[in-house]
Structures are given as structure tokens and as C-alpha cells.
Amino acid sequence: MPPPPFVQVEQVSMRYGGLEGTLALQAADLAVARGEFVAVVGPSGCGKSTLMRLVTGLWPATAGRVTVDGRPVSGPVAIAGMAFQNPTLLPWRSILDNVMLPLEVVEPHRRQLRRERARYEAEARELLAQVGLAGFEQKYPWQLSGGMQQRASLCRALIHRPALLMLDEPFGALDIFTREDLWAVLQEVWMARRPTVILVTHDLREAAYLADRVLVMSARPGRIIAEREVGFQRPRRLEDTYAPEFQALVHELRDHIAAAREEGPDAARREAADVR
Numbered sequence: 269m270p271p272p273p274f275v276q277v278e279q280v281s282m283r284y285g286g287l288e289g290t291l292a293l294q295a296a297d298l299a300v301a302r303g304e305f306v307a308v309v310g311p312s313g314c315g316k317s318t319l320m321r322l323v324t325g326l327w328p329a330t331a332g333r334v335t336v337d338g339r340p341v342s343g344p345v346a347i348a349g350m351a352f353q354n355p356t357l358l359p360w361r362s363i364l365d366n367v368m369l370p371l372e373v374v375e376p377h378r379r380q381l382r383r384e385r386a387r388y389e390a391e392a393r394e395l396l397a398q399v400g401l402a403g404f405e406q407k408y409p410w411q412l413s414g415g416m417q418q419r420a421s422l423c424r425a426l427i428h429r430p431a432l433l434m435l436d437e438p439f440g441a442l443d444i445f446t447r448e449d450l451w452a453v454l455q456e457v458w459m460a461r462r463p464t465v466i467l468v469t470h471d472l473r474e475a476a477y478l479a480d481r482v483l484v485m486s487a488r489p490g491r492i493i494a495e496r497e498v499g500f501q502r503p504r505r506l507e508d509t510y511a512p513e514f515q516a517l518v519h520e521l522r523d524h525i526a527a528a529r530e531e532g533p534d535a536a537r538r539e540a541a542d543v544r
């Protein structure tokens with residue numbers, strides 16, 4: 269029998285702002301295996317970030333069930349690391365202290381931090397070196413470029429060795445060259461540590477480069493309407509993204525999203541028919 273999914277979303281709906289509010293998700297299902305790298309793509313405003321908030325327990329679902337590692341999600345999930353489009357580093361803390369922040373919050377690290385500070389600090393420095401930020405530990409966020417801040421934010425998401433890494437457009441604000449550099453960094457970190465990853469992105473090349481499987485969402489109210497395995501060998505290289513098979517996959521995903529956008533009016537009708 270196959271192991272149960274590490275992340276499971278079953279028939280989840282989410283309406284913001286009470287009965288008359290926006291229905292962001294409707295009867296959405298999602299299953300992600302332990303250690304899998306999944307990308308979620310879809311039309312703008314279809315509910316991708318909402319799905320992320322429900323899986324990490326930042327919002328409760330209006331209906332349905334979310335489990336992570338076999339446990340129902342009823343509040344913030346401690347085993348999750350998160351990074352968003354905006355690096356959200358604290359300006360008054362050094363890069364090293366920003367990276368170490370989750371250790372001050374998440375148990376059991378919180379309890380162990382005072383006693384084992386040197387070990388944790390060495391881990392943070394190692395992680396920073398892995399993403400190319402050796403030597404910048406004592407700098408402040410405002411002294412770093414946007415790409416460097418995003419690298420640091422990735423380290424902060426990883427420092428407590430989360431089993432689940434939730435990335436919501438982490439490279440969305442970066443120029444294409446920096447973004448491509450960070451794809452390689454993320455792939456390397458994932459291959460070394462194998463967390464389960466859910467990545468929300470608007471960039472279909474990014475999804476195809478990084479993910480084992482790409483999930484396509486419908487227009488709002490969102491649900492998963494298509495999925496595509498990505499079989500390219502790892503480690504994937506930037507040159508691979510120019511191969512015909514890779515480009516064909518990106519086109520296929522684009523067609524799915526175009527169809528999902530067309531479906532918009534139907535989605536609106538579905539919403540009207542279901543007042544959940």
C-alpha cells in the first residue's frame with residue numbers, strides 16, 4: 269500500500285469575509301507525497317496563496333479537511349518553513365540574526381537555542397554559504413540587494429530543517445538572471461535535504477525547472493483542474509530549459525492556464541450555485 273500523502277487537502281473551501289464574501293477556493297483537493305516538490309500555477313487571483321495559508325494553518329478553512337504529516341491542521345504548522353515574494357527581513361537585525369529568527373520561535377529549537385547557540389549559528393553560517401552569502405552575516409538587510417535578501421529569506425525558511433517548505437512566489441520580484449540563479453540554489457538545497465515543497469509561481473519555466481509535478485488551478489473559486497508530472501533528470505540545468513521537451517511542457521502548462529482563464533465565467537456560476 270502506498271504511504272499516505274504528507275500534505276492532504278480534501279474538499280476544502282474558503283470564503284473570506286462571511287457569507288457574502290469572496291469564495292476563494294471551492295472543493296479543492298490536493299495530495300503531496302513526503303519529499304515531493306510540487307509547483308502550483310494558475311490564473312491571477314485563483315486562490316493559490318489562500319491554499320498556502322490553509323496548508324500552513326495561518327487561516328482556518330471554511331469547509332473541508334487539511335492534514336499535514338497525518339495530523340489535522342488547526343493552527344500554524346510548526347514543521348513548515350515559509351518564504352514569500354517580499355523577503356520580510358527585520359531591518360534592525362543582521363542577516364545572521366534574521367536567519368536564526370525561527371529558532372527563537374519554533375520548538376524544540378527555542379528550548380535548546382541558549383545552550384546550543386554555537387551549533388545553531390554554525391548551521392546558519394553554513395546555510396548562508398550554501399546560497400552564496402558567506403561574508404554577509406553581519407550586514408543588515410538594507411545593505412543587500414533584493415536577490416541577496418531573498419537568498420537570506422530562503423535560509424530563514426530552512427534553518428529549523430522544516431519537513432515542509434511553503435514558497436509563495438519567492439522569486440517573483442527578482443530579475444530573470446537572479447531568479448535563475450536562485451532556481452539552482454533551491455534545487456541544490458532540496459536535493460540535499462529533501463523537504464516536501466509546495467511552490468506557488470506565475471513563472472511556468474520556474475515550475476517546470478523545479479517541480480516533480482505541476483498542479484494547475486482553475487479561475488476563482490480555485491481548485492486543482494490539471495496536473496503534469498515533470499520527468500526531467502536532476503540536477504536540472506539552465507540549458508535544459510531550452511530543450512524542445514522542456515519548451516513543449518511550458519506550452520502545455522500555458523494552454524491549461526489559458527483554458528482555466530476562459531473558464532472564468534463558469535467558475536462564477538459555480539460560485540453562485542454554492543453558497544458555502
Ligand SMILES: Nc1ncnc2c1ncn2[C@@H]1O[C@H](COP(=O)(O)OP(=O)(O)OP(=O)(O)O)[C@@H](O)[C@H]1O
Binds near residue numbers: 284
Ligand atoms: N484577506 C482577504 N480578505 C478578502 N479577500 C481576500 C483575502 N485574501 C485574498 N482574498 C481574495 O481571494 C481571492 C484569492 O486570493 P489569493 O491571494 O489566494 O489568490 P492568488 O491566486 O494567490 O492571487 P495572485 O495570483 O494574484 O497572487 C482573490 O479574489 C482575493 O482578492
